[in-house]
Amino acid sequence: MNFPNRKKPQQKIINKANLGMVLEDMINQSNEYYLNAHLAVIHKKPTPVQIVKVDYPMRSKAVITEAYYKTPSTTDYNGIYKGKYIDFEAKENHNKTSFPLHNIHPHQIDHLRAIIKHGGIGFLIVSWNVYNELYIVPMSVVLKYWDNKEVGRKSIPYQEFTNNCYKIKEGFAPRLDYLKTVDIAFKDLLEK
Amino acid sequence: MNFPNRKKPQQKIINKANLGMVLEDMINQSNEYYLNAHLAVIHKKPTPVQIVKVDYPMRSKAVITEAYYKTPSTTDYNGIYKGKYIDFEAKENHNKTSFPLHNIHPHQIDHLRAIIKHGGIGFLIVSWNVYNELYIVPMSVVLKYWDNKEVGRKSIPYQEFTNNCYKIKEGFAPRLDYLKTVDIAFKDLLEK
Numbered sequence: 062m063n064f065p066n067r068k069k070p071q072q073k074i075i076n077k078a079n080l081g082m083v084l085e086d087m088i089n090q091s092n093e094y095y096l097n098a099h100l101a102v103i104h105k106k107p108t109p110v111q112i113v114k115v116d117y118p119m120r121s122k123a124v125i126t127e128a129y130y131k132t133p134s135t136t137d138y139n140g141i142y143k144g145k146y147i148d149f150e151a152k153e154n155h156n157k158t159s160f161p162l163h164n165i166h167p168h169q170i171d172h173l174r175a176i177i178k179h180g181g182i183g184f185l186i187v188s189w190n191v192y193n194e195l196y197i198v199p200m201s202v203v204l205k206y207w208d209n210k211e212v213g214r215k216s217i218p219y220q221e222f223t224n225n226c227y228k229i230k231e232g233f234a235p236r237l238d239y240l241k242t243v244d245i246a247f248k249d250l251l252e253k
Numbered sequence: 254m255n256f257p258n259r260k261k262p263q264q265k266i267i268n269k270a271n272l273g274m275v276l277e278d279m280i281n282q283s284n285e286y287y288l289n290a291h292l293a294v295i296h297k298k299p300t301p302v303q304i305v306k307v308d309y310p311m312r313s314k315a316v317i318t319e320a321y322y323k324t325p326s327t328t329d330y331n332g333i334y335k336g337k338y339i340d341f342e343a344k345e346n347h348n349k350t351s352f353p354l355h356n357i358h359p360h361q362i363d364h365l366r367a368i369i370k371h372g373g374i375g376f377l378i379v380s381w382n383v384y385n386e387l388y389i390v391p392m393s394v395v396l397k398y399w400d401n402k403e404v405g406r407k408s409i410p411y412q413e414f415t416n417n418c419y420k421i422k423e424g425f426a427p428r429l430d431y432l433k434t435v436d437i438a439f440k441d442l443l444e445k
Contacts, residue, residue, distance in 0.1 A: 102367045104327050107301040110317065125302065128317040135296050139331060141340075144372035146333040175294045180336035 084153050084188045084195075088138065091235035095142075101240060103140030103147060109133050135172045142240060143251050146181035148173065153188045159216040160187055162207055170207055173200050182247050186229070186239060187222070196226040197242050276345050276380045276387075280330065283427035287334075293432060295332030295339060301325050327364045334432060335443050338373035340365065345380045351408040352379055354399055362399055365392050374439050378421070378431060379414070388418040389434050 085105070095101040114127035136150040150169055154160045165185070176183040177200050185198040198217070202225050206217050222228075227246040232238040244251065277297070287293040306319035328342040342361055346352045357377070368375040369392050377390040390409070394417050398409050414420075419438040424430040436443065 096367070099367075099370070102364070102371055102373075107299040107323075108304070109299040110302050110304070110320070112300070112302070123322060125320040125322070126318060128302070128320055130315060130317070131299075141338040141368060141371045141373045144338075146336075146338040148333075172294070175288070175291075176333060178291070179294055179333045181294075181333045 084151050084186070085137075087237040088151055088186070088239070091237045091239060092138075092140075094235040095240060101140060101142040101147070103138055103142065105137055106133075106135070106139070132166060132168065134168045136169050142182070142243065145251060146176070146179075147183075147243070148176045148181055149184045149186055151186040151188070153190055155190050157191050157219070159218045160189075160222070162203075162215040162217065165203075170203070174204065176200075180250075182243065182250055184243075184246070187226075189219070189222070194222075195229040195237065195239075196222045197229060197239065197246050198222070198226045199246055202226060276343050276378070277329075279427075279429040280343055280378070280431070283429045283431060284330075284332075286427040287432060293332060293334040293339070295330055295334065297329055298325075298327065298331070324358060324360065326360045328361050334374070334435065337443060338368070338371075339375075339435070340368045340373055341376045341378055343378040343380070345382055347382050349383050349411070351410045352381075352414070354395075354407040354409065357395075362395070366396065368392075372442075374435065374442055376435075376438070379418075381411070381414070386414075387421040387429065387431075388414045389421060389431065389438050390414070390418045391438055394418060 089105055092101075092103045092105070095103060109131040110125075111129045111131050112125055112127075113129065114125070116124045116126050118124060136148055138151065139146070139148040141147065150165060150173070152160070152164050154164070173183040183200045185200075185203060186195060187198055188195045202217065202221060206215060206221075209215075227242045229237060229239050229242045232241075281297055284293075284295045284297070287295060301323040302317075303321045303323050304317055304319075305321065306317070308316045308318050310316060328340055330343065331338070331340040333339065342357060342365070344352075344356050346356070365375040375392045377392075377395060378387060379390055380387045394409065394413060398407060398413075401407075419434045421429060421431050421434045424433075
């Protein structure tokens, strides 16, 4: 390993590791930790694929030889936490000033809207890669911008994140302990 | 349409339709109905696929040209109903006397076991195709047979279904109104 700045080696390791590890991997790692620690059961859903052609070569397993990616109708992650249904979508943002909402499919917004209507916990996890910051964005904040017909440009400014969203603190095990932030963001719902 | 027995035309239609419509289609149809009626948000998870090779032909969308089916680590269906997390696996049974448990992957049993431990609603829907009967099988019944080390043959006898499981009545809209049966089978949990 190589530390360009010997003064803060630990900080550097974390930053370097994060650059190489995509958000999805971090969340999957956290979910595995939560599952083994009996804290929650949260899984990533498989990527939706339209299978067109399958070959069955003799004495070997089926091979899908033609398939296409489908637009997801729900979010990537769901499960159960403290007896509550939990559901979220995770997105990386490479911008500096705002998070463009065209990153989210309308179906996913409809889905999360239905989830909170049914008493579930629904949110986005947005990673600001430029700042190395991650936030939990409650649906109330998302919908404030999504449903705003007057605004032409649909994006959530960075200031909204720092003011009204919940920053996920980096940890050790799991590195992305997002449920600790869920505890704060959805305190009322979790105590019901 | 063709009615070999004119005496019970309606009964015949239902049976005929069921034969042509697989269990998965029926459940998907019910879930769509529940979603539109704002009764529940339950979706089938996509089939897990290991994508090996993707081609990007010019000016057209990505084509997956090599992929393989993966063993599912969770169940097919989950969602939220009356504010509760709900999770189940659906299986068709072609036998006459028992339902063999090798139809269910050990991972799926572990998953459902964790779900009920966390306060969620977990069960199987088993279709007895020979009798044209469908049952909700609570995990307590499944685990009684799954965890029984003394029994060599792991299967649930038909009698266990008629005695200790919950028969799903056929309806009109949706045809498979399984949540009505969930209301009965998980009354205590739903009222909490």
